Amino acid sequence: MRRTVQRRTAITFIALMALLVPTLPAAAAPPPDSVIVLQGATSAEGIAAGKGDTFYAGDLALGDIYRGDISEGTAKLFIDVSDFDSARRAAVGMKVDVRNDLLFVAGGTTGHAYVYNTRTGQPVADLTLGAGFINDVTLGRDGAWFTNSAAPELFFVPVSPSGTLGAVKKLVVSEPAGGPVKPGEFGFNGIAAAKGGKVLIVAHSRDAALYTVDPQTGESARIRGVRVPNVDGIVVRGSQLWAVQNFSNRISRVDLSGDLTSGEVEDVITSGKFRIPTTAALFGNTLAVVNAKFNQPTATRFEVVLVSARGDD
Template sequence: MRSIRISGATLLVTLVSVIASGGPAGATSDRQLTKYPASLPLPNGFQPEGIAIGPGPYAFIGSMADGSVYRADLRTGRGTIIHQGPGTPALGMKTDERGRLFVAGGTAGDARVIDTRTGDVLAAYQLATGPAFVNDVILTRGAAWFTDSTNPVLYKLPLPGGRLPAGAEEIRLTGDLTYGKGFNANGIAPTPDGRGLLVVQSNTGRLFRVGPSGRTRRVDLHGESLPDGDGLLLRGKTLFAVENGVTNRRSALTVLRLDAAGTDGRVVRRVRSPRFDIPATVAAFKSRLYLPNARFTTKPTPATPYDAVAVARP
């Protein structure tokens, strides 16, 4: 396991397309998929937040309570804890085609890379030394990128040839995105053309494009916003944004259509469900989307039940 210090740097490479997190195409048909459980029960008291899917029909869900990782088989709904957490949060997460799980560490200000087969920690990175909230992560072909809801920066882990780096880089955010009270930069995704990143600001509901220098530009949503914006997922030019509803009790999965550069977007629809109970993030498998119910407005106890729910991809 590696522990490293942060090093300041600027964004030096052009972003490219995202590594698919839903695993290989495989042979699962839509007819087979309808037989998969629509809910994944989690251990009582687990306090889920982030989710990643793949390779294959497996979901990995992280615990805000202690950083443990639960692996669920989408075909049966059954699962087990494969990684016992360090006592600090596991928030946003993504898997790559090498079977590695990249995990944002929340208030610990760190990131971990976990082997999805064994649960072993392959590397650990201390991204921030002061107050921080490392909230979400996205993988591009050349790097892993982490948001910080407390500090106006992105953290970049370069992945040359897929190799885990010895150090991390800090990209200072400038431009339209300014930090205020509450949760700031949260969910993160690439732009459709792969030349930038998209970041949602939870406390304002605004969406921003982040350019190569870290300069941000507000995305024109034509009068719309993403209140309580949380996890993001891009498929083509369609962006799925989770509005967790923690302040307005109106949880939704919002579907947006973007231009290639990610500078202009329009809300197509909002999907609401009585099965949503403050969902936080979203991941895809075939024609389904899976959302963990974080239940932020429910007092957590060791006996509190939790789950992740599946919906048809809008």
């Protein structure tokens, strides 16, 4: 019975998400790409790279976690939240701390963050961050950073070298990134660490922009020359950034300047398999991208799409 109630909650939650972002036409699609089905998922949004070719993806509205392998093209349920928690959880953005075998998951409207052991699948922590929409997470030098889409703030969870979690801290972000967010708008969305964790890069959905944020002071600056409508999750490797643009059904690959003050869109990655992609994980020259299907509230199949990280190159 509880599972049935959760599935109904999932449908309602996805329908609400669809109202937050305007629908735009899809970009031109290249030849078909590989797809990995998240068998049994009722919704989807987040993905994270684990060890080797392993990935983790979440059921957005139920909070369940799937584990898969991009080389084998398979995925199966790894963590069933109902096994240990009677309260509703959610799974939005996520990131793996490979060294400590920890999976950090943003909890959306719950205001929580969840941490799991990637070897056993057991829950490690249920952290209260704050009211709003806890959207995405990245790993910095000494811990995990979470975005709140409803307020100009980030939450930091310290992680010791041995994997011990510390007390949650809040960082208020200054303007221009930290302007007020109206009800129903999405401000901060995806987040990534750059320059060894000395700088954070935050995607801002309402502004169609990317900002740098100083993790010590909260000072922010817009990355000039980059406009990314419907920006959602982001991935950074060196001077390259991939910005997933959900309702645009595309991913922009951005070449960042050395000082991160500006950038240029080098190419746009599309796929005929994209159905509102939200987040991506990078495996060498392959992106594993989650289809959220926010505009299909009755969808019964959710999947990960594999595409080249360099488009048609």
